[in-house]
Amino acid sequence: MSRDRFELRATDGKARAGGVHTPHGSFPTPAFMPVATQGSVKAVDSTDLEALGARIVLSNAYHLYLRPGVELIEEMGGLHSFMAWDGPVLTDSGGFQGFSLERLRRISEEGIAFKSHLDGSSHLFTPENSVQFQERLGADIIMPLDVCVPADSDRETVESALARTTRWAARRLDAHSESRRQLFGIVQGGLFEDLRERSVRDLVALDFPGYAIGGLSVGESKAQMYHMTAYTAGLLPEDKPRYLMGVGSPEDLVECVAAGVDMFDCVLPTRVARNGALFTPDGRVNVLGAGFRKLERPLQPGCDCFACRNYSAAYLHHLFRAKELLAYRLASIHNLRFVIRLTEEMRAAVLRGEFAEYRRDFLRRFMPTDEAVRVEQKRKWAQSTGRRVP
RNA sequence: GGAGGGGUGGGAGAGUGGUUAAAUCCACCAGACUGUAAAUCUGGCGCCCUGACGGGCUACGCAGGUUCGAAUCCUGCCCCCUCCA
Numbered sequence A: 001m002s003r004d005r006f007e008l009r010a011t012d013g014k015a016r017a018g019g020v021h022t023p024h025g026s027f028p029t030p031a032f033m034p035v036a037t038q039g040s041v042k043a044v045d046s047t048d049l050e051a052l053g054a055r056i057v058l059s060n061a062y063h064l065y066l067r068p069g070v071e072l073i074e075e076m077g078g079l080h081s082f083m084a085w086d087g088p089v090l091t092d093s094g095g096f097q098g099f100s101l102e103r104l105r106r107i108s109e110e111g112i113a114f115k116s117h118l119d120g121s122s123h124l125f126t127p128e129n130s131v132q133f134q135e136r137l138g139a140d141i142i143m144p145l146d147v148c149v150p151a152d153s154d155r156e157t158v159e160s161a162l163a164r165t166t167r168w169a170a171r172r173l174d175a176h177s178e179s180r181r182q183l184f185g186i187v188q189g190g191l192f193e194d195l196r197e198r199s200v201r202d203l204v205a206l207d208f209p210g211y212a213i214g215g216l217s218v219g220e221s222k223a224q225m226y227h228m229t230a231y232t233a234g235l236l237p238e239d240k241p242r243y244l245m246g247v248g249s250p251e252d253l254v255e256c257v258a259a260g261v262d263m264f265d266c267v268l269p270t271r272v273a274r275n276g277a278l279f280t281p282d283g284r285v286n287v288l289g290a291g292f293r294k295l296e297r298p299l300q301p302g303c304d305c306f307a308c309r310n311y312s313a314a315y316l317h318h319l320f321r322a323k324e325l326l327a328y329r330l331a332s333i334h335n336l337r338f339v340i341r342l343t344e345e346m347r348a349a350v351l352r353g354e355f356a357e358y359r360r361d362f363l364r365r366f367m368p369t370d371e372a373v374r375v376e377q378k379r380k381w382a383q384s385t386g387r388r389v390p
Numbered sequence B: 001g002g003a004g005g006g007g008u009g010g011g012a013g014a015g016u017g018g019u020u021a022a023a024u025c026c027a028c029c030a031g032a033c034u035g036u037a038a039a040u041c042u043g044g045c046g047c048c049c050u051g052a053c054g055g056g057c058u059a060c061g062c063a064g065g066u067u068c069g070a071a072u073c074c075u076g077c078c079c080c081c082u083c084c085a
Helices: A046-051 A061-066 A070-075 A127-137 A155-175 A179-181 A193-206 A222-234 A250-258 A269-274 A306-310 A312-323 A325-352 A355-366 A371-385
Strands: A006-012 A015-022 A025-029 A030-035 A055-062 A087-094 A105-107 A112-115 A122-125 A186-187 A211-213 A241-243 A263-265 A277-282 A283-286
Touching: A006 A263, A015 A325, A025 A030, A025 A055, A030 A325, A055 A061, A061 A070, A061 A087, A061 A222, A070 A112, A070 A127, A087 A127, A087 A250, A112 A277, A112 A283, A122 A127, A122 A193, A127 A155, A186 A193, A186 A250, A193 A211, A193 A222, A211 A277, A222 A250, A222 A269, A250 A263, A250 A355, A269 A277, A269 A325, A277 A325, A306 A325, A312 A325, A325 A355
Parallel strands: A030 A263, A055 A087, A186 A211, A211 A241, A241 A263
Antiparallel strands: A006 A015, A015 A025, A105 A112, A112 A122, A277 A283
8 A cells, every 4th residue: 555645736825635545546635525424424325425526425433333233334345335335435433422422421541431322222432442343344544532522621621632532542553553554643622722732743743644633613613613723734744634523514614625624524514405404605595495485496506416407496495395305315415516516626726726716705605794795695686586675 | 954063373273261362283484503313403473563571452253242351151143064854
């Protein structure tokens, strides 16, 4: 295997364009990884993923361990074969479930003891077995077990989470040096700059092939998240991929690529899609809204996604109202295509050296901060749908 | 023709003298969702004024009546359903 798992092709400001190589092929960065927690990106299948341009997906060791079980997936030929996805797969360790399933777990130096959310049974995730599970699943990129704490945690809590995360990462490396090639380090440190700095320093000393920024999108404000992302990314080595865990929305992707991030995963695009919220260049809209009832054009005219190429917004609206299963698929395809196209466009902009302009134009349109602009857009929207604005 | 049951807010359906502008569900109108225990959750939903608090008006088939007070009791009328003929 090539020693260079990451190549940085170009930078533009702090924004980067590169590529990551894995046993299941390479993917360009910036990259957005759709989330297939239980071995499936909810509502879409692997051919949909391929068609909408996904190059890597994220799955989850904790969820797959509980069901259907690591051993079963091994027997079925590994996760790639099981879910019929040939491309790269990154798995999360279960560390995030230590945060999201807070009431069902206990953290000690040994690891995270979970009470299964499925049947209440007890399971211990350790730095060692978590990585083993991920290896056995066949993941291309593996995340170490980490301790993720809420944004409002006090300094002491954050400090101990960070220290434990680093100790666990080191422990893991001592145990199996073979998986070093694919194991990322996870930076913690909450909203404390000095702790982020310490976390980065300790992890970099362990020399990982990539670094994740964890512990964000856990309740802090967007401004804080952007700041900590930029701050932390600035500390990380240039020649390694930077993965911001759990982010984000379209505007987050743009802001964080601007901060120097290369990889993202987020459930938001698919989750909000299932609830009828769809991305357009003019911001997020809810197709369930009455304004879409008779809208004959595609949700986003000109969008190259499967849904917009084939169906009207009115049809999508109807599918949601009727709770037809196709609604979830089409909406998920649209939002995923939207964010992935966004990463493609950002990459192209970086390669052209026009990222700053791209960022400015995208945000100006997607997230107008000026109220007048907002009102104007609403008016235009109403015009295009033949409705009146009060 | 006889016997019985029933008519409540957009729909279904509680309520049977005051704490009821009226439970609940659906529909409808909005909002939220960021390493997925989420095809979920939250709010609004008679009319008028208010950002909100609050206030005013109208309301439980129709018309009268009893009562301090009625969706709830009484009388008449209209309509619907079931069974019998």
